[in-house]
Amino acid sequence: MRTCVFVSYDLSAGQDTEKYKNIITEALDVELRSLGLSIVPREEWRDAQEAMELSDEALLSGLNAVSVARRVNSRLAITGFYSVDSDRILVQIKCYNVMQNRLIASFFESGRPGLSLYNLISSAVATMRPKVEEGMNPLPAAERLSDPRLTEVELLSADEGAEVYLNGENLVGSVEEGHLSIYSIKDTDLHIELRKEGFHAGREVIHLGEGIRNEHRVRKMVRETRWASEILYTSGQMLGLGFGLRYYFLPDELFVSVEDYFYVQHSFEVQSQPILHNDIRLLVGRYLFLDPYSPFRFGVSLGLGVILTGFSVPDIPVFTDFYVNVLNGWVELNLDNWILYLRVEGKYGIEAGENLLGGRWHLVADAVPPMTLGVVKKW
């Protein structure tokens, strides 16, 4: 079990007491290793400490110590201070459960500086040991076994390393090797929340049965999407295809997209010529109502665009139809890494430049707004 041992802070008023810092820290390392704990190298947590801009004194705060320890994936955080006064040394050591964010053991004792300091540290570790072992579990083992109201909840998850919170507040552990076991009251609803960097927090309510053991497969967490690409197919523009690129300012919530749709208008009569249209637009889209875990989602977007029209007949200029995407609305099927959507587009032409459609709504067959079928690949 990874354990962070923060250097004991020197609160002594006099000088020449710095040497005890290393003595205490190294003694703690030795004693804790004898318990089977893995000590996080000092350089590793120092980097995290500097990144969080915390001083050594700040690490005396349990909250800060736990925060730094969490960043280096440590399960325990041990911090403390000492103070030397003439021929006495006062030592305080505290041990925190990082996942549960709570103090599980503490030691406060004085002794003589010198070789007896090693005995003092050894005594401290021996004193805290049972509480450390006990504190690593959500509930005391004895309670678990004896309390008939409790059930063991086995959470199965594919999201390795995800932290599991109860009621959105209390950290109860993290997923390791595909599972996490916790204890809770039988026949109740358990509100769990999974958190993992780069993923949307996943919330579930699990109803616990009467058995002594409940197994539940937690829904796979949804990765936060920043970029996505898409392929478009639009009514009234059947001889063509569109491509788009999205960037999400807020993952899976708010995005800006650039779309380009090229299509040919052709009657296939002998006397007709193909007309080439290219529709470029910039849209801002926002999802409404439902979170990224929902299989169906809704959204709206708006923006600006221009359709360039070229004739294959010489001497006819390229026409430009600028338009405002007043409002698009879409419904989508939201899969793991893919989205399939159907979008209704409200496009209103701007009377500017050499245009063909003029200042009016762009309608298919003069009756219905264009509809786009889109396939989105989330990156």
Added chain:
Amino acid sequence: MVKTALLALALLIVSLLLVTCGVFSVSPFPANLPFVAAFIDLEDSLDSFLGDRGIAEVDYLFHTIRDDSERDVLFLIVRLKDTGDNKLLVLDTNLELIEELDNRALGNLVLFNSNSVLTPSEREFVVGLEVFDGDSLEYLGNLEDDFVVPVPPDVAAVGFSDNNILVNRNYWTYVEPGTGIHNVDYVDNDWVGGFVSDPNDVIDPRQPIKLTCDRQRQEVVIHFINGNDTELVRYAFLGFENLGPSYPYSSTFSMPGGMITFGGADNPRNSHYTRDGIIIANEDGSMNRYDFSGRKEDEWDLGSGSNYITSFDIDGVFYYYFDFNERRLYKAHTWWD
């Protein structure tokens, strides 16, 4: 997972049905665009003349006239209702603008190959009282000083010149204002006129508005307005120069009443004779084509959102349409095979 897959499949199928059914396959752009063969923007020519006048304040006349060398010439006449001022644009079939004339006494008379009105032995076009060179289409001068034109300038009088097919005459038809009498008149080489129809007899609810000459079939077609309907009467060249009392009942083929109405009935000249049938065009861009028995063949739509005036060549190969709103003129292949 299975449920999700089924939902995905259902959504996909519905979506594909929606986007592939007929209505959804029609482009938002006008359906005639692929048929466009040439284009000219006439804003520069018309903007200063029209000012900020709306469509209702302007009359447009548009004719494609074929001369005896099988050349088509386009005449677009724009008339301001408030001032009576006219502007004429003369274009060739590539939509090259050949001539522009402002504020002339153009009237509605449009003739071609008018048998040497001003310059003997040369072919000329006449629009209203203005004369254009038959080859270069350049403006030559005004008839008024030299001839008394026997047709009131404000009546419809689109005619043709036989140019030696008959007896070197220029023909036109109109209803005499005030009397309701139908006239099919002519002038000869010396601009001396006469009557083809009996001037004293013919009073009919139908109003003749234009003559179309089909040299290939050796026929002359008279277009009539009859209420909101149009009727056409065909005559052989032979004997046309002296219809006499048989006018206008000879060889009549009539478009079915009630089926055909003109857009707003404000521009009844939008009936067009081609060898492939008769086209009745409305100002909103909708057009119907009929065969010579009056049966509807097909229909076409230039697209919504504007107003148009159209003109067809006699072969039925090309047509020309002027977009009032955008002030653009298009040449397009006809939509039928």
